[in-house]
Amino acid sequence: MDKDSLWEAIRGIFEKNVSATTYSTWIATVKPISLANNQLTLELPSPLHRDYWNDKLADSLVEYAYKITKKDIVPKFVLEGELRNSKPVDHLEDIDSDDLDDSDDDFMRNTHLNPNYTFETFVIGKGNQMAHAAALVVSEDPGKMYNPLLLYGGVGLGKTHLMHAIGNKIVKDRPEANIKYVTSESFTNDFINAIQNHQTEAFRREYRNVDVLLVDDIQFFADKDGTQEEFFHTFNDLYENRKQIVLTSDRLPNEISKLQDRLVSRFAWGLSVDITPPDLETRIAILRAKAEADGINVPTDTLNYIAGQIDSNVRELEGALSRVHAFAKFKQVPITTDLVSEALRGLNKGDAKPKITVEGIIKMVSNYFNVSTEDLKGKKRVKTIVTPRQIAMYLSRTLTNSSLPKIGTAFGGKDHTTVIHAYDKIEEALKSDESLKGQVEDLKDKLKQ
Numbered sequence: 001m002d003k004d005s006l007w008e009a010i011r012g013i014f015e016k017n018v019s020a021t022t023y024s025t026w027i028a029t030v031k032p033i034s035l036a037n038n039q040l041t042l043e044l045p046s047p048l049h050r051d052y053w054n055d056k057l058a059d060s061l062v063e064y065a066y067k068i069t070k071k072d073i074v075p076k077f078v079l080e081g082e083l084r085n086s087k088p089v090d091h092l093e094d095i096d097s098d099d100l101d102d103s104d105d106d107f108m109r110n111t112h113l114n115p116n117y118t119f120e121t122f123v124i125g126k127g128n129q130m131a132h133a134a135a136l137v138v139s140e141d142p143g144k145m146y147n148p149l150l151l152y153g154g155v156g157l158g159k160t161h162l163m164h165a166i167g168n169k170i171v172k173d174r175p176e177a178n179i180k181y182v183t184s185e186s187f188t189n190d191f192i193n194a195i196q197n198h199q200t201e202a203f204r205r206e207y208r209n210v211d212v213l214l215v216d217d218i219q220f221f222a223d224k225d226g227t228q229e230e231f232f233h234t235f236n237d238l239y240e241n242r243k244q245i246v247l248t249s250d251r252l253p254n255e256i257s258k259l260q261d262r263l264v265s266r267f268a269w270g271l272s273v274d275i276t277p278p279d280l281e282t283r284i285a286i287l288r289a290k291a292e293a294d295g296i297n298v299p300t301d302t303l304n305y306i307a308g309q310i311d312s313n314v315r316e317l318e319g320a321l322s323r324v325h326a327f328a329k330f331k332q333v334p335i336t337t338d339l340v341s342e343a344l345r346g347l348n349k350g351d352a353k354p355k356i357t358v359e360g361i362i363k364m365v366s367n368y369f370n371v372s373t374e375d376l377k378g379k380k381r382v383k384t385i386v387t388p389r390q391i392a393m394y395l396s397r398t399l400t401n402s403s404l405p406k407i408g409t410a411f412g413g414k415d416h417t418t419v420i421h422a423y424d425k426i427e428e429a430l431k432s433d434e435s436l437k438g439q440v441e442d443l444k445d446k447l448k449q
């Protein structure tokens, strides 16, 4: 039985057993994603839906699935943006192949590519047009022009989306191509499992026999020397055989502390392009496209209002739209600007996270250590000022969405490498210095109040 027929059957039973409102709000909005190893992955439109499913519906789902299949099916709920984080099927683990329905399940067969992340669904704007263009070139002619292609930038800006778009296009144009998408954490886990199970040869075959290797979030290779060594050889092998490598990272490789120099230099062999946060017009266009794709009716001025409110990243923008949608369904009213303002206010309250800014951090740290804000932003090199300054930079990097250059500017026009250095310094010191740890935690608590 495949994921679609199983879900259809489960959905049918739910329909007979719950009220029409419950059905249309919580059940009709679910999309089956995959069925593998007795795990049924379902995509839900919002975190509200996930809470509701976990609290109220998951038990019935397991019961109905058992009635239908006579197997213990475990549900897994994912939100759209999280799909890439779902653990891919690991070929090195023991998988009951009878349970795999790879005959019609693209999500499984195409090595974990999210079919929704395509060039067609990617909205081009000022901050991402270069990255989009480079990705398109790579997808048309893999292994030729830009190898490796490195996409870098802050969270939720579309790096993974573009990476999957490359994979999806290659799959479409060259169905025979062997494409592998992994996060750097999955690569690491695969490697560790391979060592533990004495299957390093199988691991190497798996990773070196691909035509295109897509590795997401390479910043997590930092500090993992053994994995870096293995990845170095994987990289060389693929590169020499003119296989395409695409990487994403939240920063440039030379800014990743504890990434071996030989990897840093290899990653720079091809093309590195950054993605910056979308401007208002792009945010509106993204919201409009998303609303249309999901069949959500939102008046133009309301779309503009949401885009004006959420300026951090696209993931949060999409999250806001899903929340508004769920809120409207829940209240059974149309989406209006008033409703959005209520829904988003609720979001802030629920999260209880006031917006922390770099300026706010500088003020707080200045009071805490009794050092003037001018000194924190200045150049004095005495320890009583340097440490608070580095702590303030560390907190700015950890608690805000500000980019490194922006943080540098807020600290009196310092270079972004100074911020990285401060961050690394404090992070390292936190491992052994208990009193520093106490101060940093204390400051974090105060900032979050």
Ligand SMILES: Nc1ncnc2c1ncn2[C@@H]1O[C@H](COP(=O)(O)OP(=O)(O)OP(=O)(O)O)[C@@H](O)[C@H]1O
Residues within 6 Å of the ligand: 080, 081, 117, 121, 122, 123, 124, 125, 128, 153, 154, 155, 156, 157, 158, 159, 160, 161, 162, 217, 248, 250, 286, 314, 315, 318
């Ligand atoms: N330009 C865009 N057009 C349409 N959707 C976008 C665009 N940019 C981002 N998105 C959507 O925003 C969400 C977050 O994007 P994505 O996961 O690709 O971000 P990321 O840069 O990889 O973030 P992270 O650093 O957290 O891994 C996804 O659902 C993606 O489809």
